[in-house]
Amino acid sequence: MRLFVIIVLIMPGIVFCGQKDPYAAKRDRMVDTQIIARGISDSGTLQAMRKVPRHLFVPALYASEAYSDRPLPIGYSQTISQPFIVAYMTQLVRPSRGKTALEIGTGSGYQAAVLAEIVDTVYSIEIIPELARESAARLKVLGYRNIVTKYGDGYLGWPEHAPFDIIIVTAAADHIPQLLREQLAEGGRLVMPVGNPAFVQELVVLSKRNGRIREQRLEPVRFVPLRRLKEN
C-alpha cells in the first residue's frame, strides 16, 4: 500500500518532467543542423545552445518559430539574432568558467543567458527601458542569478564592473567605442558588428595582449543600430 502511494505521488512528477520542455527536440535539431553543421565546435557554446529555452525569449506569437534559422522581432523595432549568429559570437569570445562578460544590447536577454550558462557573471545593458524591464523580469523568472542587467547607454560600458574578459556588442556602429576598448581585460576578447549601421557590417574581434589590441575582421553581418542616449 505504501509503495503504491509513493508511486502514485511521484508518477505525475515523472510525466510532467518528461513533458516539461516540448521544444527540446527542436532545439537539439537547431544545434545539429544550424550550428554544428556550420562549424561551431566549442563544447560550452553548444551545451548552452542546447539548454537555453529560446522560445521563452521571443514574443508568444513567434514561439513556434523560435528555433528556425532566422532573426525574429522582439518588439520596439528590435530583433533577436539568428541562432547561428548567437553561437558564432559566443564561440568567438572564448567563454569559460571564471570569466566575467559585458553585453551591450540585452534585447530579449537570450545572448546574456547563453553566456551565463558558461561564464561566472554577465553584465548586460539595454537602452530601451521597456526591453530592459521585460528582459530583467524574464531572466529572473528563468533563474539566471549570475546576470546583472541595467537600463542605460552601453556606449559608455559599465566602468564600475570593469575590466571584462569578454565584451559582446549586439548592435552595430561605425566604430568600436573607446571606453569599451579600455574596459577590456588583459587577455580579453571583444566582438562587435562594425560598419554602416543602416546596411551591412563586419564582425570585428579585438583581443588584448600585453596591453596591445589586435583587430580581426570576419564575416559580413546585419545588426540593428547602436543608439545613443541624448544626455550623454
Ligand code: SAH
Ligand atoms: N542581444 C539581444 C539582441 C539585441 S538587438 C538578444 O539576445 O535578444 C540589439 C539591442 O541593443 C536592442 O535591444 C537595442 O535596444 C539595444 N541597444 C542599442 N543601442 C544600445 C546602447 N547604446 N546601449 C545598450 N543597448 C543598446
